Amino acid sequence: MSADQRLIVIDWGTSNFRAFLVDRQSGACLDTRRSEAGLKALETAEFPHYCQAQVGDWREGGRVPVYLAGMVGSKRGWSEAPQLDLPVSGRDLAAHVVAAPGLENAWIVPGVKQVDETHCDVMRGEEVQALGALALARVSDADCCLPGTHSKWARLRDERMTTFTTLMTGELYHAVRFHTLPGEPARDDAPFDEGAFRQGLACAQSEDGVLHALFEARSRHLYRGLDAEQVGSFISGVLIGEEVRAMRVARPGLERLLLVGAEALRRPYTLALETAGLEVTPLDSDAATLAGLAAIAEHHHAQ
Structure with missing residues (x-):
């Protein structure tokens, strides 16, 4: 396969590096490389050298282009x-890609922002996944839930993102689990427990609010039979339940959405969303990233 038939797409975030070698014609992933060398692990000057070391053997002397999305395009x-x-559409993103310093034929995709009198929000990487999700679902209009450290709920109309909201669900889960008294029994890894998760979902709907619901991780562990290995799933249920509750209030007409994420996150989110009465179409986040970046690359190539 010649160099002009291939493409390298990279999702590079705060904690992880994910690279994919893609067949431009079919969109198929030919190879993949992953590491935990995210932004936190590298200094600015190290990025081009690390990228070349990871995907240099795919590049054929720089003839295979590289498109990067995520926090790699931030000040950090x-x-x-x-x-x-x-x-913002995929064509808009393609029109504003930035050449990556120190590496030939490599391009960083912009993020998006929503700043007005009532809402101030920023995004890097999930816009690519949301646009890719539209392509995978073969629709031009959709609402997307993109769970993660900072979950995103995005609305897309006519293949353009029109609004989005960020919720710190994943980061708060980590903070509560590892840095609070209620989370203390959940320090060690444990399998997902659906029963404990559903308890958390129910507590998130309580009139006492989410702050009390989180503390119930401790009181239920002491007096209601919530085992140590169930506490993490309970906390997850509280926080994801609050995320979904808030978005249902903010978007009262919402009936269905695309759930774009890794398999481990899709399971609890599907439970929470379906419990809230929403119709869910699950999509893999890697597949959405590939589809979104491949489309942006083709728009850029055509300009």
Whole structure:
């Protein structure tokens, strides 16, 4: 296969590096490389050297282009790419890619922002997944839930992102589990427990609010039979339940959405969303990233 038939796409975030070698014609993933060398592990000057070391053997002397998305384009990353004002399409992102310093034929995709009198929010990487999810679902309009450290709920109309909201669900889960008294029994890894998760979902709906619901991880562990290995799932249920509750209030007409995430996150989110009465179409986050970046690359190539 010649160099012009291939493409390298990279999702590079705060904690992880994920690279994919893609067949441009079919969109198929030919190879993949992953590591935990995210932004926190590298200095700015190290980015081009690390990238070349990871995917250099795919590049054929730089003839295979590289497109990068995520926090790699932030001030803390390789080189800052703009965050475009909504509404934004894949063509808009392609028109504003930034050449990655120190590596030939490599391009950093912009993020997006929503800044007005009532809402101030930023995104890097999930915009690519949301646009890719539209392509995978073969629709032009959708609402997307993209769970993670900072979960995103995005609305897309006519293949353009029109609004989004960030919720710190994943980061708060980590903070509560590892840095609070209620989370103390959950320090060690444990399998997902659906029963404990559903208890957390129910507590998130209580009139006493989410702050009390989180503390119930401790009181239920002491007096209601919540075992140590169930506490993490209970806390997850509280926080994901609060996320879904808040978004149902903010978007009262919402009936269905695309759930874009890794398999481990899709299971609890599907439970929470379906419990809230929403119709869910699950999509893999890697597949959405590939589809989104491949489309952006083709738009950029055509300009």
